[in-house]
Amino acid sequence: MSKPVKAAVFGTGSWGTAFGTVLADAGCEVTLWSRRPELADAVNSTRTNPDYLPGVELPENLRATADAAEAARGADFTVLAIPSQTLRANLAEWTPLLAPRTVLVSLMKGVELGTTMRMSEVIEDVAKVGRDRVAVVTGPNLAREIASRMPAASVVACTDEDVAQKLQTACHTPYFRPYTNTDVVGCELGGAVKNVIGLAVGIADGMGLGDNAKGSLITRGLAETTRLGLAMGADPLTFSGLAGLGDLVATCSSPLSRNHTFGTNLGKGMTLQETIAVTKQTAEGVKSCESVADLARRHGVDMPITETVVDIVHEGKPPVVALKELMSRSAKPERR
Numbered sequence: 001m002s003k004p005v006k007a008a009v010f011g012t013g014s015w016g017t018a019f020g021t022v023l024a025d026a027g028c029e030v031t032l033w034s035r036r037p038e039l040a041d042a043v044n045s046t047r048t049n050p051d052y053l054p055g056v057e058l059p060e061n062l063r064a065t066a067d068a069a070e071a072a073r074g075a076d077f078t079v080l081a082i083p084s085q086t087l088r089a090n091l092a093e094w095t096p097l098l099a100p101r102t103v104l105v106s107l108m109k110g111v112e113l114g115t116t117m118r119m120s121e122v123i124e125d126v127a128k129v130g131r132d133r134v135a136v137v138t139g140p141n142l143a144r145e146i147a148s149r150m151p152a153a154s155v156v157a158c159t160d161e162d163v164a165q166k167l168q169t170a171c172h173t174p175y176f177r178p179y180t181n182t183d184v185v186g187c188e189l190g191g192a193v194k195n196v197i198g199l200a201v202g203i204a205d206g207m208g209l210g211d212n213a214k215g216s217l218i219t220r221g222l223a224e225t226t227r228l229g230l231a232m233g234a235d236p237l238t239f240s241g242l243a244g245l246g247d248l249v250a251t252c253s254s255p256l257s258r259n260h261t262f263g264t265n266l267g268k269g270m271t272l273q274e275t276i277a278v279t280k281q282t283a284e285g286v287k288s289c290e291s292v293a294d295l296a297r298r299h300g301v302d303m304p305i306t307e308t309v310v311d312i313v314h315e316g317k318p319p320v321v322a323l324k325e326l327m328s329r330s331a332k333p334e335r336r
């Protein structure tokens with residue numbers, strides 16, 4: 001009998017715990033790394049994650065530890081599920097502990113501030129591994145639904161198709177259906193920019209602008225994501241797949257989305273500080289809107305919805321003023 005696949009998941013938040021559950025349900029032996037020892041103890045003693053996924057039963061073949069070396073030991077897959085902006089510092093600490101031939105898997109949907117690097121690029125840079133050892137999981141995967149074993153499809157992206165297929169097998173369950181893709185750039189951009197568009201749609205919902213506005217923002221948001229992707233060498237078809245349209249639709253329609261909820265609160269008139277105070281978990285678009293806008297400028301790409309989100313979230317522009325400016329941009333053909 002072959003040995004079970006071992007997976008280490010760094011981050012015992014919503015998605016780390018939910019994806020760890022998927023891996024365990026698919027037959028892997030999973031160890032979650034938790035920043036706080038008391039959360040690791042709670043996971044092991046109650047078989048739940050009371051802080052992030054209360055009420056969801058976790059599988060027996062998933063355990064938690066606050067010891068990073070113990071989590072990393074012998075892992076075939078090392079999964080990273082922490083906020084995008086702390087990845088560099090965290091991974092620098094964990095790199096000496098990584099198992100020699102482990103594949104690093106990013107669950108994160110963000111772009112690093114300052115460097116404008118995608119998460120897989122940060123991983124390659126810090127862990128000094130080739131891109132064939134870095135994979136990305138992305139798509140319409142709201143953690144709470146996945147942890148409740150509700151059905152979803154996903155994308156497992158790696159430039160090396162064999163590696164993508166191994167990870168696909170490791171996380172395929174009756175409720176989680178992963179597809180492979182070798183377009184890592186497109187898959188990562190789809191996930192990171194959808195958080196920014198999710199904020200925009202949330203703001204519109206909070207302002208009560210209606211479903212036509214939502215449909216328009218999703219579609220034009222995807223258009224600007226695709227423009228950026230094309231400029232960065234992505235396959236445009238990726239954006240009509242799960243990592244693009246699929247993820248946008250889920251985030252922009254769900255009250256479970258933190259980015260959507262964050263935007264809704266802003267659209268209802270809460271200040272940025274009030275909104276941050278009521279947001280307990282990572283809403284990546286809040287920081288990544290700035291790095292995505294920066295990336296767009298570096299590539300000479302026009303991203304008006306992203307710029308509008310930056311103006312509202314970081315420059316304090318009132319949403320009604322931003323809306324007026326967005327609607328009064330010069331008229332143009334749809335495909336430009």
Ligand SMILES: NC(=O)C1=CN([C@@H]2O[C@H](COP(=O)(O)OP(=O)(O)OC[C@H]3O[C@@H](n4cnc5c(N)ncnc54)[C@H](O)[C@@H]3O)[C@@H](O)[C@H]2O)C=CC1
Nearest residue numbers: 011012013014015016081082086107108109142143281282
């Ligand atoms: N929650 C979801 O439905 C999904 C989330 N994602 C992405 O997964 C990533 C993680 O998100 P969630 O798990 O949802 O966030 P979360 O807020 O639920 O959990 C974040 C985790 O990171 C840890 N953490 C926070 N700051 C840290 C630091 N400085 N050093 C080390 N650990 C730290 C927290 O203790 C927690 O375990 C994000 O990039 C998000 O966009 C992707 C798909 C679905």
Ligand SMILES: O=C(CO)COP(=O)(O)O
Nearest residue numbers: 139140141142257258259
């Ligand atoms: O990425 C997600 C679903 O795929 C989760 O979205 P939020 O981070 O907005 O909750």
